[in-house]
Amino acid sequence: MSKLKIEGVTKVFGKNTSQALKMVGNGKSKEEILKETQATVGVYDVSFSVEEGEIFVIMGLSGSGKSTLIRLLNRLIQPTIGNIFIDGENITKMNKKGLQSVRREKMSMVFQNFALFPHRTILKNAEYGLEVRGISKEERRLKAEKALQNAGLLSYKDQYPSQLSGGMQQRVGLARALANNTEIILMDEAFSALDPLIRKEMQDELLELQASLQKTIVFITHDLNEALRIGDRIVIMKDGKIMQIGTGEEILTNPANEYVRTFLEDVDRSKVITAEHAMIRPITIQVDHEGPKVALQRMREEKVSVLLTLDRARKYIGYITANDALRLSQAGEKSIQSIIRTDMPTVEPSTVIQDLLPIISDSPTPIAVVDEGKLRGILIRGVVLEALASEKNGGESHE
Structure with a gap:
């Protein structure tokens, strides 16, 4: 409900x-x-x-x-x-x-003009809603002080609204709403x-x-x-x-x-569009039962030179490269555990592109999009820039 x-x-x-x-x-x-x-x-x-x-x-x-x-x-x-x-x-x-x-x-309300009582201290302003409800003096003081502490204003509790900046007065208004719980x-x-x-x-x-x-x-x-x-x-x-x-x-x-x-x-789309919007499907391999020959075959099929590695629970581990997989295959190795690299940057799906750009511009690898340990996708520099450009042009790619 x-x-x-x-x-x-x-x-x-x-x-x-x-x-x-x-x-x-x-x-x-x-x-x-x-x-x-x-x-x-x-x-x-x-x-x-x-x-x-x-x-x-x-x-x-x-x-x-x-x-x-x-x-x-x-x-x-x-x-x-x-x-x-x-x-x-x-x-x-x-x-x-x-x-x-x-x-x-x-419900409680926070107004644009702060709506504080000028003749009441900050503490008394924060207590006001509780006072109207008939809460005891000691209980409302404790609740108001806790709300002011959450808002970073407890040390100002004995001052009056006129002694505070506009931003601080608005925090008092928010603290008053929170004090009412x-x-x-x-x-x-x-x-x-x-x-x-x-x-x-x-x-x-x-x-x-x-x-x-x-x-x-x-x-x-x-x-x-x-x-x-x-x-x-x-x-x-x-x-x-x-x-x-x-x-x-x-x-x-x-x-x-x-x-x-x-x-x-x-x-500014870069401050809003997220990794989840720009990521593409990752090409993966499971380390528990797939080896270097399977890795090379998958890379040929998918036309990629990197595979992201997952464990049996599909949790993200790292990545392997084509050169490393070829070396293991030629040596007759059956496991890819020894060639897993862990230096690929990871971000959460909600990370905005503005925060991604410096990471992806400095990284020699793509970026893994990981949510609570599970791989959701992969970010490649060109795809991120393309997603940002398409949004600036009105989202044509989504029509």
Whole structure:
């Protein structure tokens, strides 16, 4: 069961909602609907699910509906039609008391403008959500201090927001959300007000915290590079509608339409495309029962001069060369164990091409792509460069 599920959610602001909904269904634009009905379509027929422990990014330009959507998720805005489920429970049907409980215990929110209380210390700000929930003074202090420690701010606990930089204030906002220990964190343009260097540091910090805490995070941004950097999956919105949902790599390699394709034009693919995307099928040999003659035969068939070696469990060991296999064959040897080389670089499937380029340019051998000890593929310099070039040219090789 998904942690968060949205089914057919639509939000129309203003009067004449029925007429506006009908016009949207007939393909009319937001501008046409506004002109004829004086109603604004914020979100239209949005459906998706968010899995537990996922960073789910909702992105789009100004007016795309992303900020409206995140406020629908905790019912700061009431949907016109549609359903929103948390752990299978429909919060659109909840009364005020039930909704208040969900906001206090199930989800917390981090805002773009930090939303800190200027008259409260950093510790008291971090405690605030716990205080509202009626947690005892000592328990909330301990929880808040732990959250501040995770955010690297414990030594500032007695200072006030005005004494901290923008980046540090945003970390306090994040610590406050973590102190509440809610399962879902909503982050609305949380890093947008920060300068680029601090913003990148906050992205790194969020990813580090997520690795250990495994919260379910819905993150709103207008910055595609930020979305690609932190998102497990990404939604791209336009005029209140979803244009595409997928992983960063799925969206980059197979844009759903011309709008998404245009949206992606300025992305640096080398920072997103991964080894898994660029790798090719490896030619292998098993060291336990295949010898030099089999190796030479396979090299002739496949027209290669190197074979990657696997053990009986198909775990990666290293590689052998044609010259070494020929020498053993001529000597009458039956095993290739003595000629296995282990100097081939290895990378994980998720390694981005930007990080691969210096490795592959300096290596006299290809690169093995290994996942938990098992060989997934092999990277060759020309194929990596070709994959990067094809992405820069709009992904023609994937059409």
